[in-house]
Structures are given as C-alpha cells and as structure tokens.
Amino acid sequence: MLEDKWLILRFNRGEKVALHRLYDKYKDDLVTLATALLLDVSAAEDVVHDVFVSFIRSAGRFRLTGSLKGYLLTCVANRARNHRKAAQRRHGPHLEEVPPMTSGAPRPEQAAILGEQLDHLNRALQQLPYEQRETLLLRCYGQMRFAAIANAQGVSINTVQGRYRYAIQKLRAVLDCEADQ
Amino acid sequence: MKSEKHINKLVQQLHVKASSHLDDRVHGDIDKALAGEQTTTTPPTGRRIMIGPMAKLAVAAAVVMAVMLGLNVIDTPGGSGIAWAQIPSRLADIDAFIFSLTIRVAADEATANPEPTTAQWIFYLSEEHGFRMDMGGDGKFVSWYVAPESQTMITVIPDEKTWFESPIPADQRGQMPEEYQDPADYVRRFLDRPYKELGRSVIDGVAVEGIEVTDPPTDGEKLENAVGRMWVDMETELPVRIEIEGKAGAQTAQWLMDFKWAEAVDPAVFEPNISAGYTAPLQ
Numbered sequence: 001m002l003e004d005k006w007l008i009l010r011f012n013r014g015e016k017v018a019l020h021r022l023y024d025k026y027k028d029d030l031v032t033l034a035t036a037l038l039l040d041v042s043a044a045e046d047v048v049h050d051v052f053v054s055f056i057r058s059a060g061r062f063r064l065t066g067s068l069k070g071y072l073l074t075c076v077a078n079r080a081r082n083h084r085k086a087a088q089r090r091h092g093p094h095l096e097e098v099p100p101m102t103s104g105a106p107r108p109e110q111a112a113i114l115g116e117q118l119d120h121l122n123r124a125l126q127q128l129p130y131e132q133r134e135t136l137l138l139r140c141y142g143q144m145r146f147a148a149i150a151n152a153q154g155v156s157i158n159t160v161q162g163r164y165r166y167a168i169q170k171l172r173a174v175l176d177c178e179a180d181q
Numbered sequence: 182m183k184s185e186k187h188i189n190k191l192v193q194q195l196h197v198k199a200s201s202h203l204d205d206r207v208h209g210d211i212d213k214a215l216a217g218e219q220t221t222t223t224p225p226t227g228r229r230i231m232i233g234p235m236a237k238l239a240v241a242a243a244v245v246m247a248v249m250l251g252l253n254v255i256d257t258p259g260g261s262g263i264a265w266a267q268i269p270s271r272l273a274d275i276d277a278f279i280f281s282l283t284i285r286v287a288a289d290e291a292t293a294n295p296e297p298t299t300a301q302w303i304f305y306l307s308e309e310h311g312f313r314m315d316m317g318g319d320g321k322f323v324s325w326y327v328a329p330e331s332q333t334m335i336t337v338i339p340d341e342k343t344w345f346e347s348p349i350p351a352d353q354r355g356q357m358p359e360e361y362q363d364p365a366d367y368v369r370r371f372l373d374r375p376y377k378e379l380g381r382s383v384i385d386g387v388a389v390e391g392i393e394v395t396d397p398p399t400d401g402e403k404l405e406n407a408v409g410r411m412w413v414d415m416e417t418e419l420p421v422r423i424e425i426e427g428k429a430g431a432q433t434a435q436w437l438m439d440f441k442w443a444e445a446v447d448p449a450v451f452e453p454n455i456s457a458g459y460t461a462p463l464q
C-alpha cells in the first residue's frame with residue numbers, strides 16, 4: 001500500500017502524525033489477532049502496546065520490505081507466543097483454560113460478538129492447540145503466505161501447511177457439530 | 182459441512198476494537214518518544230540509506246498502479262455516450278501520462294487523533310522520457326526520477342535542498358513488490374462489482390461521463406460502504422478522474438485520482454529538478 005510507504009518515510013523522519021496514523025489504521029486488526037491468540041483481551045492489549053513501543057524505537061532506521069500490516073501482525077504473533085510461554089512458566093501448562101474472549105471482558109466495546117456464528121467460531125478457536133490456532137489466524141485473518149508464517153514460526157512450510165490443515169478440519173468438525181445442535 | 186472458504190471468511194470477520202485505554206497509552210508513548218523531533222532538518226544517515234529501496238518499491242508500485250488503471254475495462258449497458266469497452270485499446274496507444282493520487286483520511290472527532298491526514302502521489306510515465314514520482318503531504322514533496330533504460334534513480338528532497346543518485350539492484354529492475362503482483366486480479370475484482378451510470382458532468386471545464394461501482398478494490402485497504410466513480414472525457418473517451426470513498430472504522434477515507442494523457446504531458450517534467458544550491462551529501 002502506497003500510503004504505508006509514505007507514512008513509514010515520514011515516521012523515519014520523526015513525524016509523530018505518521019505514527020499516530022499507522023497506529024489508528026492497524027490497531028483493531030492487531031488487537032483482534034492478539035485476542036484470538038491469547039483469549040484474553042487485557043493481555044492482548046499489553047502485547048499490542050509492547051509491539052508499538054518497539055516500533056516507535058525503530059524510528060529513523062525502520063525498513064519496510066513487504067506489507068506493513070503483515071509485519072505488525074507477525075510482531076504481535078511473536079510477542080503473543082512469548083507472552084504465553086512466560087505465563088505458562090508462571091501458572092503451569094493449563095493456560096488454555098482461560099476465559100474465552102467473548103466473555104469476561106469488562107468493556108463492552110471490546111467484545112468480539114458479531115453474531116452467533118462468530119460466537120461459535122470463538123469457542124471453536126479455543127479448542128485448537130496454540131500452534132494450530134496461530135497458523136490459522138495468520139493465514140486466514142492476516143492473509144499471510146505459508147512461507148511467511150513458516151519464517152515467523154521458525155518451522156518448515158510443510159509443518160505450517162499441516163497445522164493449517166488440522167486446524168481447518170477441527171474447526172469444521174466443531175462448527176458443524178454446533179450447527180447440528 | 183462448512184467449507185474452508187466459509188471458515189476463512191468467518192475468521193476474517195473477527196473484530197475486537199482497541200480500547201480507549203490502549204489508545205491513550207500508545208498515543209501518549211508516541212508523543213513522548215517523538216517529542217521535539219517533528220522538524221528534523223538534518224536527516225540521519227540511516228534515513229538516506231532507507232530511502233533507496235523504498236523508492237524502488239514505490240516506483241514499481243506506481244508502474245503497476247498505472248498498468249492497473251490502464252487496463253481498467255468497464256462494460257456499461259447500452260445508452261451511454263462512451264464506448265467503454267474501447268478505453269483499454271485507446272490507452273494502449275498512449276505513451277505518456279500523469280496521474281495524481283490523493284488520499285485523505287479524516288477521523289471522527291471522538292477518536293484520540295481526529296486530525297485529517299492527507300497524502301499525495303503524482304506519477305509521470307513516458308516511454309520516451311522515463312518515470313518520475315512525487316510523494317508528499319502538507320506541502321512537502323520528495324521526487325524520484327528514473328530515465329529510460331537507466332540503472333540508477335535520482336532522488337530530490339526540495340525541503341532539505343538535497344539530492345542523490347542511487348543504483349537500482351539488477352534483481353529488482355522491472356520487478357514488482359509482493360503486494361502489487363496481480364494487477365489482473367485487481368481488474369477482475371473491480372469488474373465484478375455492480376455498477377450504474379452516473380450521466381454527464383463537468384470536471385475542470387471538461388465534459389465527462391461517469392459510472393459508479395460499489396465496493397471497489399482498494400489495494401489492501403479495508404473500506405466499508407465504499408463507492409468508486411470513474412469519469413471519462415466525452416471527447417477523447419479517456420479517464421479523467423476516479424474517486425473512491427469509504428469508511429475505515431471511525432475514519433472516512435477519500436481517494437482521488439486525476440489523469441492527463443499523451444500531449445498533455447510536458448517532457449520537461451522528467452528532467453530532475455535540482456535547483457542551484459542543492460547538495461548531494463552521499464556522492
């Protein structure tokens with residue numbers, strides 16, 4: 001996107017307005033991804049905040065070689081993964097048993113309720129192993145290529161494609177099952 | 182049974198809005214971190230190094246954009262005074278054009294950063310004279326020039342009275358950046374949209390005729406309730422203007438593309454505009 005390249009140019013020149021605009025442009029996408037990964041809105045916002053703090057520090061030397069949105073989504077996925085690992089170290093391996101993102105959110109504007117189908121999807125996502133959930137979200141929500149996801153996760157493309165396939169199969173099974181009920 | 186496509190579409194509909202608390206934290210951090218750096222007059226070396234590859238991407242993107250627009254075939258129902266289907270072949274005969282793209286994004290007043298942002302690009306392309314692109318906003322412009330067959334690019338920053346020449350790597354010449362690889366897909370998606378005829382109007386004294394499409398492709402930008410309009414010169418039957426409007430969350434985005442074709446393009450615009458007193462710090 002040409003606008004992103006221009007905003008990056010201005011950001012590297014230290015123009016605040018460009019960074020404000022970049023944040024406003026992608027904040028919801030980043031918070032959505034982080035929330036779907038961590039199933040915890042507050043933790044998700046901390047991750048997005050950390051990503052932007054790092055991004056701010058790169059002013060003057062940031063080089064964009066692809067899609068800025070893809071870059072930021074990858075940063076969020078990496079930080080979310082680290083956040084989850086740290087939480088697991090603190091609380092043990094049962095981290096997946098956290099409240100779903102559609103409930104327990106104190107602020108109504110944060111709720112990710114867009115109809116019954118999405119509610120089903122949220123529940124189905126919680127049933128996926130983390131790696132499969134991350135792969136599926138980066139692929140479907142982030143529109144990233146398998147090669148880029150493999151690079152971000154540090155695994156082979158075959159592994160990524162396998163995770164994606166299993167994730168789709170499992171989601172399909174869960175959603176079909178819920179639809180039948 | 183839910184198809185992969187259905188699941189994919191469902192996932193794309195997930196949406197969690199960033200809270201005002203997060204907005205305050207990030208906007209505050211931005212203001213704090215970049216305080217006092219708003220008017221940098223002496224750019225760091227790193228920035229100059231950065232401009233090269235970005236400019237190359239922008240050049241390639243601009244060329245693709247031009248191709249996309251040049252290939253834009255629109256079939257309208259009978260009754261129009263314009264032979265819409267003939268526009269592509271007419272454009273294929275043209276060897277020079279200028280088009281400017283202005284994007285204006287205005288946020289609702291309730292948001293943390295309600296100031297509108299305007300950015301403008303002007304693309305100049307001539308088979309005989311080469312390529313030039315100006316990128317700017319708020320009255321400041323940076324220009325890139327690439328002569329035909331040239332393996333270098335000249336960058337001019339009038340605001341800082343500097344210019345420099347940088348090589349275009351062999352493996353990047355003529356290549357498009359990843360996000361702009363499929364102009365045919367853009368055209369196809371544009372033509373998939375429903376349309377209606379808008380009738381006649383006048384733009385800058387030129388009699389034009391227009392059509393309107395809903396949900397026009399916006400090059401990766403998510404715009405809700407977007408509408409695209411294309412206006413064509415009734416005499417030359419060449420595009421004069423494309424307008425796109427839509428909502429991006431709490432923001433309103435407007436894209437405006439203006440065109441000039443063939444003899445309207447002055448060859449002098451392809452000559453690097455390096456005024457006396459400009460310095461070339463990297464050479």
